[in-house]
Amino acid sequence: MKLDILYEDDDLIIVNKPAGLLVIPDRFNSELPSLNKLLETQLNQKVWVAHRLDRDTSGVICFAKNEQAHKYLSNLFMERDINKYYAGLVTGIVMPQEGRIENMLAEHPVIGGKMIVAKKGKTAVTDYKVAEQWPLYALMQFQIHTGRTHQIRVHMQSIGHPLVCDELYGDGKPFYVSQIKRRYKQSEKKEEERPLLSRLALHAYKLEFDKEDGQLISVEAPLPKDMAATVNQLNKWSKQV
Numbered sequence: 001m002k003l004d005i006l007y008e009d010d011d012l013i014i015v016n017k018p019a020g021l022l023v024i025p026d027r028f029n030s031e032l033p034s035l036n037k038l039l040e041t042q043l044n045q046k047v048w049v050a051h052r053l054d055r056d057t058s059g060v061i062c063f064a065k066n067e068q069a070h071k072y073l074s075n076l077f078m079e080r081d082i083n084k085y086y087a088g089l090v091t092g093i094v095m096p097q098e099g100r101i102e103n104m105l106a107e108h109p110v111i112g113g114k115m116i117v118a119k120k121g122k123t124a125v126t127d128y129k130v131a132e133q134w135p136l137y138a139l140m141q142f143q144i145h146t147g148r149t150h151q152i153r154v155h156m157q158s159i160g161h162p163l164v165c166d167e168l169y170g171d172g173k174p175f176y177v178s179q180i181k182r183r184y185k186q187s188e189k190k191e192e193e194r195p196l197l198s199r200l201a202l203h204a205y206k207l208e209f210d211k212e213d214g215q216l217i218s219v220e221a222p223l224p225k226d227m228a229a230t231v232n233q234l235n236k237w238s239k240q241v
Contacts, residue, residue, distance in 0.1 A: 011069035059204030089201035
């Protein structure tokens with residue numbers, strides 16, 4: 001797998017992470033390929049992980065190429081001196097169309113790997129805005145000011161609009177064209193309709209920060225094909241209503 005490099009210099013490298021790929025190996029999937037190992041193979045050098053994205057989340061992610069850059073980047077994320085922007089598809093009509101969610105998050109007391117809204121949890125802040133609204137779905141833009149596990153996913157569930165295809169916080173159902181087209185006809189050549197989107201509908205589309213020397217780094221990644229195709233179909237469908 002050849003990775004899509006969005007930016008590179010002597011200190012860091014920023015890539016467009018494919019959905020379905022772990023950032024680093026975990027104890028449950030140690031045998032699976034990971035983004036950091038693939039990147040090291042492609043560059044033929046060691047890289048340091050500065051932050052992470054969920055396995056099914058696609059988009060912009062940054063790695064350090066030396067220890068000094070790693071220390072600096074890690075501190076940026078820790079001190080929240082970095083701007084992180086996401087795009088996501090959610091269910092329902094979102095009202096109000098712009099706002100801030102500040103529900104605190106904690107680990108689920110029983111289900112491992114799941115987070116919940118809790119009064120005694122850790123501070124989590126998400127700004128959201130509706131980019132496009134359709135009768136059953138919405139394309140959202142998010143800026144997160146904290147980096148809690150599953151933050152956007154839990155926050156959107158907490159206001160009644162879970163992300164599409166979210167197995168932990170939504171119904172986990174794939175997105176099919178037949179769901180939005182009233183007179184959808186399956187091709188006779190195809191035995192079964194294929195989902196247009198079958199993974200968590202979340203994409204890290206922009207990362208922005210200042211390097212140690214003051215240089216502004218601002219990198220964007222367009223919506224991946226599966227999400228872009230879904231948006232295209234939603235736009236077509238909404239015009240027919």
